[in-house]
Amino acid sequence: MSESSQVRVRFAPSPTGFFHIGSARTALFNWLYARHVGGTFVLRIEDTDKARNTDESLRVLLEGMRWLGLNWDEGPEVGGGAGPYFQSQRADIYAAYRDRLLASGRAYEKDGAVWFRLEGERYTAYDDFKKSEVEKVRSKPIVIEDAVRGRVERSEETDFVIFRNTGDPVFHFVNVVDDIEMGITHVIRGEDHLSNTSKHAELFQAFGAPLPQFAHIPLILKQSGPGKMSKRDQGALIEEYAKRHFLPEAVRNYLCLLGWNPKDDREKMPIEDIIEAFDFKGINKGNARFDERKLSSLNTEYLRELPVESFAWLARPVLAEAKVLDEAADEDYLQKVLKLCQPKARSIEDLPDYLAYFFREDFTQDPKATKKIAGRSDFTEVLDLLVALLSDVEPFEVPNLEATLQAAADAQGAKVFSWFPVLRFALSGQSGGPDLLPMLTVLGKDRVLARLARSLDAAAH
């Protein structure tokens, strides 16, 4: 058997119809830790809010998890010995736990709801937040040894509801009951739950259950402006990155680096290496601001090193969808274009714009390039020259092209590089792009000469 441990962690999302980037990272950190120690990663669905569309919401969630490669050992669709893994199916478990508290006097009914009873001296005081007199309790402080933050001490000071008057249990209660029932040993979650932990610890203690190891990870803040990222923020949802054809490995790698790092300056890392290096010591305390530019940069790196076949496999449907490719597109030609463009491409999402001119004659001309290049006084002169030179190149291959152009330039004491922008612009409408000479051979002699002629024609009018 391979190494395994008794460690059990869980990711317990509430299906909302979105897979938020912060949730995704919480899932990721749990998964990483489980894989690092050879433990068990449980996926538990907190679907207690019946109002939400659970089928569709669950699908979004599971798809997002799979897209990021976060496989779970127990949970929906895979089962496990601690199920059911949907809170909506665990009502009798919650009722049994509630009754235990009722029986032991640690819970009582009031206003149709069930309240947890804190232990300690009671007094009433005006609460400036609730704007009313409140019964408070001098309870024994709860001390948590958080794996990320160290010792954190806090006390609950008011009894709290564990079952609503509707008969439904509340989050804090089901969360703790499920963690006990499912044998969760490590609770890795966002720092927004740190203050709730005293409440959870009270419940664990009331049930005579040992506290799990807590690890509160920093939050992800908006790219700009105050506060944590919310669903409404640009770039806050995992499904956006899938739709925009980011590579999941890149997104996952970037997420790993938000709040964790291996301390040795490695950034782009295979997931196996991250799993190996991942531990609580590497997790930061401070919140992190999401930066799409850095994500993009990582994504580009991953893109560049993809086998050309994979790159093509990813690119093809995107180009088809953008109508860059028509049904008559030649497969062999497409492969050549993609092979040429992959080393320079920044993203799959921008690929249609980047290489449309390979497939369409009605390509657009970049305004800046037009001004800079087509506005040159020698523009038509150079075009004339290029038509004359390139017409005679046979075969139309890089060495010949290079030799012909260089010879002509030498003969008239000109610089070859001064012609290149003109040539590229006439062929693509751009000032930049893939390597020019190979680009000529991919486009082919006929297409090249035709575009030069057309450009010349346009310049004459």
Added chain:
RNA sequence: CUCCCGUUCGUCUAGCCAGGUCCAGGACACCGGGUUUUCAUCCCGGCGACAGGGGUUCGAAUCCCCUACGGGAGGCCA
């Protein structure tokens, strides 16, 4: 209002626990130079931070205290 957590370049961060090797290192972005016959490639360089104040110490980014700022929580939401 109360409590909890945090604070190193614009951003992600290393260094802090075990004070000196840090006039603070890396990455993204930005700027400049070079290479490349072109380029959104590649290489080199630059810009740029220890929140502020006290203290401890021969010496503090590192330890202690205070302040400021940021974040979170305080629901019969999760």
